[in-house]
Amino acid sequence: MRSSVVLWALVIGSLLPHLIQGEVSPSDSAAESRALVQRLVLDRAAAVASIQRVADEREEQLFTELAAKDHKLRAEQKTRREAQSDLVEVTSALAAVNAERQQLVEEIAARDRRFAAEIGEYSQQVASIADSPDPRKREALKRYAEGGRVDAFDDLVSIQEELDKANDKASAAGWRELAALALDLKDRGEKDTKSAIGIFENAQRRDPEDAWSWFELRTLYQEAGRLPDARRAAEQALTQAHNDREKAAAEGALGDVLVAWGDLKGARTRFEESLEIAQRLAASNPSSADAQSDLSVSLLKLGDVLIASGDLAHASDRFEATLKILEPLAASNPKSADVQRNYSIVLSKLGEVLAQSNDLIGASDRFEASLKILETLAASNLTSADGQRDLSIGLNKLGEVQVRLGDLAGALPHFEKSFKIRERLANRNPSSAIAKRDLSVSLNRLGDVLVAKGDPAAASDRFKESVEIRKRLAEEDPNSADAQRDLSGILAKLGQVLIKLDNLPEARDFFKESLKIDERLAEANPNSVDAQRDLSIGLEELADVLMASDDLAGARDHYKRSVQILEHLAESSPKSAGVQRDLSVDLGKFADVLTAEGDRVGANDLLKRSLQITRQLAEADPKSADAQRDLSISLDQLGDALVAVDDLAGARDRFNASFEILKRLAELNPSSAEAQRDLIVGHTKLASLPGGELHWGEALKIALALQSQGRLAPSDAYMIDELRQHVAKP
Numbered sequence: 001m002r003s004s005v006v007l008w009a010l011v012i013g014s015l016l017p018h019l020i021q022g023e024v025s026p027s028d029s030a031a032e033s034r035a036l037v038q039r040l041v042l043d044r045a046a047a048v049a050s051i052q053r054v055a056d057e058r059e060e061q062l063f064t065e066l067a068a069k070d071h072k073l074r075a076e077q078k079t080r081r082e083a084q085s086d087l088v089e090v091t092s093a094l095a096a097v098n099a100e101r102q103q104l105v106e107e108i109a110a111r112d113r114r115f116a117a118e119i120g121e122y123s124q125q126v127a128s129i130a131d132s133p134d135p136r137k138r139e140a141l142k143r144y145a146e147g148g149r150v151d152a153f154d155d156l157v158s159i160q161e162e163l164d165k166a167n168d169k170a171s172a173a174g175w176r177e178l179a180a181l182a183l184d185l186k187d188r189g190e191k192d193t194k195s196a197i198g199i200f201e202n203a204q205r206r207d208p209e210d211a212w213s214w215f216e217l218r219t220l221y222q223e224a225g226r227l228p229d230a231r232r233a234a235e236q237a238l239t240q241a242h243n244d245r246e247k248a249a250a251e252g253a254l255g256d257v258l259v260a261w262g263d264l265k266g267a268r269t270r271f272e273e274s275l276e277i278a279q280r281l282a283a284s285n286p287s288s289a290d291a292q293s294d295l296s297v298s299l300l301k302l303g304d305v306l307i308a309s310g311d312l313a314h315a316s317d318r319f320e321a322t323l324k325i326l327e328p329l330a331a332s333n334p335k336s337a338d339v340q341r342n343y344s345i346v347l348s349k350l351g352e353v354l355a356q357s358n359d360l361i362g363a364s365d366r367f368e369a370s371l372k373i374l375e376t377l378a379a380s381n382l383t384s385a386d387g388q389r390d391l392s393i394g395l396n397k398l399g400e401v402q403v404r405l406g407d408l409a410g411a412l413p414h415f416e417k418s419f420k421i422r423e424r425l426a427n428r429n430p431s432s433a434i435a436k437r438d439l440s441v442s443l444n445r446l447g448d449v450l451v452a453k454g455d456p457a458a459a460s461d462r463f464k465e466s467v468e469i470r471k472r473l474a475e476e477d478p479n480s481a482d483a484q485r486d487l488s489g490i491l492a493k494l495g496q497v498l499i500k501l502d503n504l505p506e507a508r509d510f511f512k513e514s515l516k517i518d519e520r521l522a523e524a525n526p527n528s529v530d531a532q533r534d535l536s537i538g539l540e541e542l543a544d545v546l547m548a549s550d551d552l553a554g555a556r557d558h559y560k561r562s563v564q565i566l567e568h569l570a571e572s573s574p575k576s577a578g579v580q581r582d583l584s585v586d587l588g589k590f591a592d593v594l595t596a597e598g599d600r601v602g603a604n605d606l607l608k609r610s611l612q613i614t615r616q617l618a619e620a621d622p623k624s625a626d627a628q629r630d631l632s633i634s635l636d637q638l639g640d641a642l643v644a645v646d647d648l649a650g651a652r653d654r655f656n657a658s659f660e661i662l663k664r665l666a667e668l669n670p671s672s673a674e675a676q677r678d679l680i681v682g683h684t685k686l687a688s689l690p691g692g693e694l695h696w697g698e699a700l701k702i703a704l705a706l707q708s709q710g711r712l713a714p715s716d717a718y719m720i721d722e723l724r725q726h727v728a729k730p
Contacts, residue, residue, distance in 0.1 A: 033127075033130040033131055033138075034130075036130050036138075036141060036142060036145060037123065037126050037127045037130050038098060038102075039070075039098075039145050040122075040126050040141070040144070040145050041105075041119060041122065041123050041126065042070075042098065042101045042102065042105060043067070043145070044119065044122050044126075044184055045101075045105040045108075045115075045119050046063040046064075046067060046101075047184065047187055047188060048115060048118050048119060048122075048187070049063065049105075049108055049115065050063070050429065050432075051187050051432070055108060055385075059104060059107075059108065060385075062100075062104060063101075063104065066097055066100055066101045066104070067101075069097045070094065070097050070098065070101070073090055073093055073094040073097060074094065076090050077090045077091065077094060105119065111338075113290075121180065121212065122180045122183075122184070125176060125177045125179070125180035125181075126141070126177070126180060126181075128173065128177050129141050129156070129177045129181075134159065134163070136155075136159050137156060137159055140152045140153075140155045140156045140159065141156070143155075144156075144181065149181075149184075149185060149188070149190060150185065150190050150191070153178070153181055153182070153185060153191070156178055156181070157178060157199075160174045160175060160178060160202075168206060168207070169206070169207045171206045171207075172202075172203045172204070172205075172206035172207030172210070173203075173207075175199060175200075175202040175203035175206065176200075176203045176210065176213060178199050179196070179199045179200050179203055179213065179216070182195060182196040182199040182200075183196055183216070189476070192477070192478075192479060193220055193223050193224045193477065193479045193480065194224065194479050196220055197217065197220045197221065197224065200213050200216055200217045200220065201217070204217065204236075208236060208240070209240050210240065211237050211240040211241055211242065211246060211250070214233045214234070214236040214237035214240060215233075215237050215249075215250075215253060217229075217230075217233040218230050218233035218234045218237060218253050218257065221233055222256070222257060222260060223477075223479070223480055223481075223482070224479040224480065224481065225479070225480070225481025225482075225484070225521065225524055225525060226524075226525075227257060227260055227261050227525055227527065227528050228527060230257045230260070231254070231257045231258070231261065234250065234253045234254035234256075234257050235254060237249075237250040237253060237254075238250035238251065238254060244277050244280070244281055245277075245281060245294070247277055248273075248274045248277035248278050248281070248294065248298065249274075251270045251271070251273040251274035251277070252270070252271065252274040252297075252298065252301055254270045255267040255268075255270035255271040255274065255301060255305065256301075258270060259304075259305055259308065260528070260530065261527065261528055261529065261530070262528060262529025262530045262533070262573070262576075263529070264305055264308055264309045264576075265309075265575070267305045268302065268305050268306065268309065271298065271301045271302040271305055272302060274298045274301070274302075275295075275298040275299060275302055277298075278291070278294045278295040278297075278298040279295060279298075281294065281295075282294070282295040292325055292329075293342075295325065296322045296325050296326060296342060296346070299318045299319070299321055299322040299325075300318070300319070300322055300345070300346065300349060302318050303315045303316075303318035303319045303322070303349060303353075304349075306318065307352065307353060307356065310577050310621065310624065312353050312356055312357050315353050316350065316353045319346055319349045319350045319353060320350070322346045322349075323346050323347070323350065326339070326342050326343045326346055327343065329342075329343070330342075330343035337377055337380075337381070337387075340373050340376070340377055341373075341374075341377060341390065343373060344370040344371075344373040344374050344377075344390070344394070345370075347366050347367075347369050347370035347373070348366065348367060348370040348393075348394065348397055350366045351363045351364075351365075351366030351367040351370065351397065351401070352397075354366060355400075355401050355404070357623075357625075358625040358665075358668070358669045358672065358675075359669075360401055360404055360405050360669065360671050360672055361405075361671050363401045364398065364401050364402070364405070367394070367397045367398040367401060368398060370394055370397070371391075371394040371395065371397075371398055374387075374390050374391045374393075374394040375391060375394075377390065377391075378390070378391040385425055385428070385429070388421050388424070388425055389421075389422075389425060389435075389438065391418075391421060392417075392418040392421040392422050392425075392438065392442070393418075395414040395415070395417050395418040395421075396414070396415065396418050396441070396442070396445055398414050399411040399412075399414035399415045399418070399445065399449075400445075402414065403448070403449065403452065404672065404673070404674060405671055405672065405673060405711070406672075406673025406674075406676075406706065406709075406710075406711030406712070406713070407710070407711065408449055408452055408453055408713065409710060411449055412446075412449050412453075415442065415445045415446050415449060416446065418442050418445070419439075419442040419443070419445075419446055422435070422438045422439045422441075422442045423439060423442075425438070425439075426438070426439045433473055433476065433477065433483075436469050436472070436473055437469070437470075437473060437486065439469060440465075440466040440469040440470050440473075440486070440490065443462045443463070443465050443466040443469070444462070444463065444466050444490065444493065446459075446462045447459040447460075447462035447463045447466070447493070447497070450462065451497060451500070451715070452713050452714075452715060453713070453714045453715070454713070454714035454715035454717070455714075456497045456500040456501050457501060459497050460494065460497045460498060460501065463490060463493055463494040463497060464494060466490050466493075466494075467487075467490050467491060467494055470483070470486050470487040470490050471487060473486070473487075474486075474487045481521055481524070481525070481531075484517050484520070484521055485517075485521060485534065487514075487517060488514045488515075488517040488518050488521075488534065488538065489514075491510045491511070491513050491514035491517075492510070492511060492514040492537075492538065492541050494510050495507040495508075495510035495511040495514065495541065495545065496541070498510065499544075499545060499548060504545060504548055504549045507545050508542070508545045508546070508549065511538070511541050511542040511545055512542060514538055514541070514542075515535075515538040515539065515541075515542050517538075518531075518534045518535045518537070518538035518539075519535060519538070521534065521535075522534070522535040529569060529573060529576070529579070532565055532568075532569055533565075533566075533569065533578070533579065533582060535565060536561075536562040536565040536566050536569075536582060536586065537562075537582075539558045539559070539561050539562035539565070540558070540559065540562045540585075540586055540589065542558050543555045543556075543557075543558035543559045543562065543589065543593075544589070546558065547589075547592065547593060547596075552593055552596055552597055555593050556590070556593045556594075556597070559586060559589055559590040559593060560590065562586050563583065563586045563587060563590055566579060566582050566583040566586055567583065569583075570583050577617055577620070577621070577627075580613050580616075580617055581613075581614075581617060581627075581630060583610075583613060584609075584610040584611075584613040584614050584617075584630065584634065585610075585630075587606045587607070587609050587610040587613070588606070588607060588610045588633075588634065588637050590606050591603040591604075591606035591607045591610070591637070591641070594606065595641065595644065600641070600644065600645060603641060604638075604641055607634070607637050607638045607641055608638065610634050610637065611631075611634040611635065611637075611638055613634075614627070614630045614631040614633070614634040615631055615634075617630065617631070618630070618631040625665055625668070625669065625675075628661050628664075628665060629661070629662075629665060629678065631658075631661060632657075632658040632659075632661040632662050632665075632678070632682070633658075635654045635655070635657050635658035635661075636654065636655065636658045636681075636682075636685055638654050639651040639652075639653075639654030639655045639658065639685065642654065643688075643689075648689055648690065651689065652686070652689055652692075655682070655685040655686050655689070656686065658682060658685065659682040659683070659685070659686060662675070662678045662679050662681075662682040663679060663682070665678070666678070666679045673706060673711045673712075673713070676702055676705075676706055676711075677706070677713075677716065679699075679702055680699045680702050680703055680719065683695040683696070683698045683699035683702070684696070684699055684723075687699065687726065693726075693729075696723055696726040696727045697727050699719075699723050700720070700723040700724060700727055703716075703719050703720050703723060704720065707720065
């Protein structure tokens with residue numbers, strides 16, 4: 001949940017045993033204060049364990065049972081105290097329950113640094129309120145512990161505002177105490193992200209030197225979609241860092257913000273700074289597991305941004321370096337769940353690089369190796385929510401590469417198994433936003449396979465279930481930009497499948513709803529490249545359905561807006577291959593509208609611009625199969641335009657150039673069903689021109705081979721009959 005506090009584990013993790021004491025008879029104010037802190041910390045620990053998913057099913061059940069016993073005993077204690085009855089028996093029973101709760105918390109804290117840090121920080125702040133000289137604060141904290149959290153918190157805020165005479169560190173400490181409670185309320189769904197941000201801002205205005213609060217604010221700002229503020233908070237965390245480990249964490253946090261901003265170059269610089277520090281710390285303390293762990297995290301983060309930048313070779317180098325750290329650790333620690341899990345993660349990352357490099361067999365091997373570890377971990381602890389979730393992710397990864405291999409029959413069982421795991425986890429923890437989002441992702445994967453299998457009606461049912469989940473998540477956290485973006489994405493996905501079902505009016509409605517969200521997010525984050533790109537995609541998708549509905553004027557206006565956004569982004573980020581590619585695609589679609597309106601000259605100009613972009617991208621990254629494929633598509637589009645004006649010689653040149661690219665890609669990656677399908681299309685383009693009739697037979701051979709291998713998508717089954725008809729023509 002809040003990974004930034006991990007760096008505080010060494011500082012405050014040791015506070016836990018001292019702050020969580022056994023139940024003491026509250027015969028004096030100090031003892032009463034300790035008892036109150038203990039109660040609050042144990043309640044918070046149960047909530048954090050559930051949210052961070054660090055407790056297995058047995059531990060979660062034990063937390064629930066012990067909390068119920070605690071509540072019952074405290075009610076009986078209160079009744080006996082009011083009746084002036086003997087308290088010894090009930091107090092002894094309460095002490096036993098709290099001792100059991102404390103042992104459970106300590107066990108989890110011993111194996112999870114993040115959990116220990118979270119509880120340690122909360123303990124420190126709550127203890128400060130409990131020890132306050134202001135009796136009103138102590139009384140409000142008691143009411144908070146007894147369940148009247150929201151009213152008690154609001155009273156504490158009012159008290160702090162009244163005491164807030166000066167903007168000094170003492171005043172800031174008071175707000176920081178409330179910030180710990182604000183996070184607790186937010187996690188329970190009783191306060192929103194905006195409220196928590198306000199409390200932290202009050203503290204930081206008075207004392208900007210507290211690094212922990214800047215880390216928290218960075219996370220909250222980013223969650224709310226306030227990227228400029230998130231960046232400022234991360235920069236402040238770096239400024240206020242007290243040691244190298246904190247500096248490394250701050251550089252990493254700033255890199256995370258820059259990734260969300262779309263500044264991959266800036267993010268890479270920050271992750272490299274973080275990595276340099278982590279390498280130095282690991283070299284100076286080679287026996288430190290924490291230092292090695294921090295180093296592997298830095299390598300993984302840098303690898304991720306290199307993948308996003310399209311630098312697959314250097315990403316692979318970073319992941320291989322991580323593998324060298326983790327492989328011997330995994331071999332020497334076969335029973336360490338943490339080491340084995342980290343080993344599976346880096347195997348999966350290497351699989352992602354291979355998949356993006358179109359080495360699908362290599363990617364499949366890495367994903368299978370990763371999945372094997374995850375299956376072992378899940379089997380060794382069937383009640384672990386984390387283990388089950390990791391397994392579901394591994395199943396999806398392997399399923400995705402199987403889809404690309406054309407093995408839909410192999411992919412579907414993996415997606416279904418993942419879905420069943422996530423459905424079970426969501427039912428077990430209905431308040432978990434992460435579990436619900438995971439379930440929606442699995443529904444989307446199943447929907448995608450059903451589309452590929454030629455069953456859009458069944459796919460739409462899955463997507464509609466996903467829409468309902470994401471609508472609820474967006475309603476539950478209206479300030480979360482990620483939740484809004486997720487909702488926009490699934491609305492568009494549902495719109496796309498409705499087009500396949502020829503339900504254009506309903507598809508248009510979903511695209512419009514998706515676009516409204518994109519427009520709001522782009523307006524709220526004008527500096528976010530991702531938000532602006534999402535807006536351009538939303539405009540393009542709505543334009544697509546308007547084009548299909550013969551609303552050429554509406555389609556033209558939306559394509560034009562999308563192109564204008566992308567031209568601006570391309571100008572401000574000339575080295576962004578993603579933006580340049582988006583622009584080339586939209587130029588091609590804009591050209592389709594102009595062609596339909598009879599403006600062939602204008603359409604050809606746009607297609608030439610699109611071809612120029614894709615050619616530059618292909619030349620800049622000759623090893624990128626995606627860039628080469630995009631170039632072939634642009635050549636085909638221009639060839640189609642030349643056919644329309646009877647320039648068959650020019651069209652043949654473009655189709656031939658495209659075909660040579662597709663043939664080369666198919667030879668380089670014979671296992672790719674997509675590459676083979678593209679080659680079929682290349683053959684049909686040439687076959688449609690005079691003298692190219694032999695290409696019909698070549699296309700048919702490929703289609704029949706795919707069919708015999710079980711790799712021809714059901715939605716493409718029509719090809720065989722059509723190709724046979726062409727071959728049979730004299």
